[in-house]
Amino acid sequence: MEHTAGHKSGYVAIIGKPNAGKSTLMNRLLGSKVSITTHKPQTTRHQILGIHSEDDLQIIFLDTPGVINPRYELQKAMMKTVDRARADADIILLIVDVTDYEVPGRIFEMLSSLKGKKIFLVINKIDKTSGQQTEVVAKNIREKFDFDDTLLVSALNGEGLQELMDTIKTNLKEGPPFYPKDMLSEQPVRFFVAEMIREQLFLRYHQEIPYSSTIEIVQYDERDDLDYISADIIVNRDSQKGILIGKGGKAIKQLGRNAREVIEEFVEKKVYLDLHVKVRDKWREDPNRVRHYGYGY
Numbered sequence: 063m064e065h066t067a068g069h070k071s072g073y074v075a076i077i078g079k080p081n082a083g084k085s086t087l088m089n090r091l092l093g094s095k096v097s098i099t100t101h102k103p104q105t106t107r108h109q110i111l112g113i114h115s116e117d118d119l120q121i122i123f124l125d126t127p128g129v130i131n132p133r134y135e136l137q138k139a140m141m142k143t144v145d146r147a148r149a150d151a152d153i154i155l156l157i158v159d160v161t162d163y164e165v166p167g168r169i170f171e172m173l174s175s176l177k178g179k180k181i182f183l184v185i186n187k188i189d190k191t192s193g194q195q196t197e198v199v200a201k202n203i204r205e206k207f208d209f210d211d212t213l214l215v216s217a218l219n220g221e222g223l224q225e226l227m228d229t230i231k232t233n234l235k236e237g238p239p240f241y242p243k244d245m246l247s248e249q250p251v252r253f254f255v256a257e258m259i260r261e262q263l264f265l266r267y268h269q270e271i272p273y274s275s276t277i278e279i280v281q282y283d284e285r286d287d288l289d290y291i292s293a294d295i296i297v298n299r300d301s302q303k304g305i306l307i308g309k310g311g312k313a314i315k316q317l318g319r320n321a322r323e324v325i326e327e328f329v330e331k332k333v334y335l336d337l338h339v340k341v342r343d344k345w346r347e348d349p350n351r352v353r354h355y356g357y358g359y
């Protein structure tokens with residue numbers, strides 16, 4: 063049996079409003095892109111797990127969807143994911159964008175209901191404002207909740223991240239590694255491939271298209287010379303199909319090219335990416351479909 067005396071481990075949930083920088087922070091702490099990030103809110107829909115291992119410790123980060131007031135079934139499933147992450151975690155990081163510092167009451171309620179966990183306030187994007195302003199924001203938030211510690215960081219340029227990492231390590235409890243030490247995440251390759259295609263939707267389309275779409279990998283064949291991937295882009299309404307495809311298929315071809323390049327870099331192999339657009343009327347509002355596409359569970 064593996065000798066684990068002196069070894070530390072724990073789950074760290076990263077929560078906060080949409081666009082606070084949660085995914086950027088996790089990727090930066092891991093030194094690797096595990097979670098997709100874009101300038102648009104609500105990019106993250108699943109609980110994304112990122113594993114940081116050293117000889118004598120293992121930290122399992124849980125990146126979560128931004129906390130919102132859910133309006134449709136997909137968003138309800140996203141919030142269920144946040145609930146589960148905070149329940150699973152030993153340490154919770156509340157990420158607050160220093161330039162968008164209003165913390166909704168529901169987040170404090172959520173934190174107040176937790177017992178026996180360390181809860182840290184992490185003020186992010188401090189590169190965007192003065193030190194004085196950052197202090198004022200931190201002080202105001204601390205008046206509303208008794209955090210175990212406050213950290214000021216920039217997930218983008220790395221400022222304060224070493225201190226954050228040290229604080230997490232100090233607060234880890236003794237425990238065995240939960241995953242093999244060379245593992246970075248637990249989702250299969252096809253999950254990341256779907257996320258990379260979805261990221262392109264967020265980067266390339268406006269308004270409701272990214273929020274109305276999901277990706278289903280229909281076929282993934284690892285061939286000798288290349289990986290053949292067939293994926294469906296599922297949209298919510300018929301009218302969205304045309305917009306997605308674009309005139310003469312131009313828009314979707316460009317999306318496919320961009321996604322393929324990112325996927326090739328990830329799998330370190332040539333990729334043939336076959337994309338199809340499918341309409342599944344109001345899938346976002348349908349609990350069965352939302353579950354079928356893997357959200358909330």
Ligand SMILES: Nc1nc2c(ncn2[C@@H]2O[C@H](COP(=O)(O)OP(=O)(O)OP(=O)(O)O)[C@@H](O)[C@H]2O)c(=O)[nH]1
Nearest residue numbers: 081082083084085086103104105106128187217218
């Ligand atoms: N200037 C600055 N921008 C940042 C920083 N951290 C994140 N951002 C930017 O903020 C935007 C949102 O970042 P994400 O990491 O996707 O945010 P998120 O909290 O995961 O967002 P959701 O998926 O909506 O929950 C991106 O455009 C990031 O580049 C930071 O420290 N400084």
